[in-house]
Amino acid sequence: MFETRIEPRVSETDGAGHxxxxxxxxxxxxxxxxxxxxxxxxxxxxxxxxxxxxxSVDYVKQVFYGKEVVVKTWVKSIGNTSFVLYEELHQDGELCVKGNAVYVNFNLKTQSKEPIPGHIRKQLEEHSI
Structure with a gap:
């Protein structure tokens, strides 16, 4: 799992206060x-x-300005050319948002997907759920 700490900015706060x-x-x-x-x-x-x-993003609780948030990222699954991430956002130790993201290993020069190399697959596996 990877953890990323973020300080919310005033500009990210909307008229509803979150x-x-x-x-x-x-x-x-x-x-x-x-x-x-x-x-x-x-x-x-x-x-x-x-x-x-x-x-996909599921909003569980409101997130507010003035309190640090922690983004937690896991590898949910790994296919031949793609992988799925599971993500959570926590504030004050509580789950506020969860989601998934699907990525493909893509070669921009050939405009085609490619198998995930073994050394990268191994690194991804180290962060699996």
Whole structure:
């Protein structure tokens, strides 16, 4: 599991007084940086490998400005060319949001998916649920 700590910003707070729902997927993506690094160690977009296919987000509790949030990211499953992540967002030690993201190992030059290399598969497995 990966943990990413985020300090909510005023600009992410909406008129209802909680963090806007459009912010949460961005925070979940921030929790995926170590996974992106597995596939593209130099983070160059010319060599980018992780292409998102699907996301889902379930809002369990409101999230507020002024209190740190923790994004937790696990690898839920690994296929031949794709993998599924399970993510949670916690504030004050409570689960507030959960979701899933599906990524494919994609070669931008050939515009085709490719098998996940063995060394990356092993790293992903180390963070499995």
């Amino acid at each position: 963090i806007n729902n459009t912010t949460i997927p961005i925070w979940f993506e921030a929790g995926r940086n170590k996974i992106f690094e597995m596939f593209t160690p130099d983070f160059s977009f010319e060599n980018w490998r992780c292409v998102i296919l699907h996301t």
